[in-house]
Amino acid sequence: ERELPAHGVLVNVAPFCAFHFVLATDLAQLLPQVLTERSLRVALSFIRHFSSFLRLTFNSLGAGASVNHLHWQGMYFRQPLPIERQPRRRQAMRGCLLLEAVDGWPLGAWAFAAPQGCEPERLAAAVFPLIQKLLDWNLAHNLCLARSSDTVRLFLFARRLTNFPDTTRAQVASTEALGYWIVPREGEYEELTEVEAAAKMASVAAWGANGSSIVQEVLAAAGWEFDLQRPGELGEAAPDACAG
Template sequence: MMLRIKRVPTLVSNHQREEEEEKARRNGGGCGRNCLNKCCIQGARLPLYTFKSVNKNVNEKDLIGDEKKEPPVAFLDSLVLGEWEDRMQRGLFRYDVTACETKLNEGRHLKKRPTEFRVDKVLQPFDANKFNFTKVGQEEVLFQFGASDDDEANFFPYAPIDVGDSPSVVAINVSPIEYGHVLLIPRILDCLPQRIDRESFLLALHMAAEAGNPYFRLGYNSLGAFATINHLHFQAYYLAVPFPIEKAPTRRITTTDEGVKISELSNYPVRGLVFEGGNTLINLSNAVSDSCICLQDNNIPYNVLISDSGKLIFLFPQCYAEKQALGEVSPELLDTQVNPAVWEISGHMVLKRKQDYEEASEENAWRLLAEVSLSEERFQEVMGLIFEAIACKIDANGNTALGMGEKAEGESGTHPMMVPGKQECLALRSALAS
């Protein structure tokens, strides 16, 4: 049975509603929107930031290269946040997310945002007839992002777009849910569907490492777990408070031969896995991306949070959309219209109704997130699939078998996430939903 949930499409680009107009006015000389598609991209130039590819332990202080050499430009402050603010001043966003009401509420961050649209399967083929990021206007793109050819970080203000070697780009989300909300779109011209692969996930970790700030996180939603566009992309934004998930206690399960530590969340409403460490950044990336590929191949929706400058990664298999389609979610929760994706699961609750915002509580957030989580029995089955995919076996007693480097351990307590500043909880915010 194919499950479907009807939703209103979320607008991430100002050109999303202009597709019919584009067809009407296209005359072979470009669509007139200065987009990233073949009709307009020839001869286009965009800023380019190239990172130094590093192959060393991810727990070392500096992930982006030689500490003695300054980067060519302040990646987070100038390129991401600075250019994001430039687009805000130019009026490219649908509303001013910085002007929203804010309050604190026991560790959950709440905000009101536009409704998102339905998906029914984790893996679906790319459909060029639907909105995709090649239709984004070039003014919405902040810069191209990729590995350096000379093993040094570089910045080029006006770099040509290499159509033959599809560039990865960072673009604004015109319906932001937080300050600095951007999209990382790997190999944009290859028109990849929303599915993780090793190369794209490593690129996302490099972006987190280049930012070098624990308050800048990246998130990924699969189809079936409230991704809104079937074109491969990660989301990211800056929020200067710790997420509740980053302070949740964990139970160590095992450590791989490559040094990647894998733990299970405990005392948190959504069951999930935590990955950290590794002998190299690639080791950590491969462990997580192979786990994601396993979930995709088994049609299990999931969300990923990349935290602590790329050193800490949370993986959440989930089932909320399936429960919705099967009529197994209470009308009270359905009335909130909250779509629990990566940010909501991490503790940044995005609300749509003023009533829910005013009555927000940790208890209400916990009730919603509990519906997102797999049952304990199903979660154990899914963990077995994941560990088999990354050459790790679980025995009949739930213990990790030999071959992964380290036996399971007990409770590790609150995760040692090093986040400077206040530690009490997240801000609650109600954003305009125009």
């Protein structure tokens, strides 16, 4: 019997873009689609060694996962995704790591950044306490890993468990949460408006206005230092952040 590798890069049988692949971490263990700290660490290490056009996304069960084995989806985009162009507000630090809130996005989003000189794998240990809480609370979640020339960034979305009964219609999974919509039917594509897309995104949010306080409570207990005295500074991704 052939022995499975520790991790696998697999061809996606239903690609929606060129070079769409699956990164199956700990493939030999046949794990379910429940994110582990090790899987996150492997994905962070993976993305920092490849082109900055690469994005790795993760759909939990109830957030767009179509199969129940531990995997990330890999895809290449030559332009920044819409969320990457959105202003971000600094919230907290943990050593060299930075936490930002994404301003004005329909679905609550947090961006964790490892700038140049800060090992991206450190993000796994720093972010996983929040992911573990989402698992404990039975909340679905999407993640996206992206790398610019000098920064690895992890976008995280907490959301309600959602079934996807009709796969012929647009649903909010990881790419849609990032602002990149996959619309299976031409008629729906022609009719979909930005307002409707934003409403679909907002409808799956795990929390309302209190989301930031929940995230702050969990991460503060994990060693993140929040600056409550000074408002966070707004920042925006440079247009060429994904070039390379």
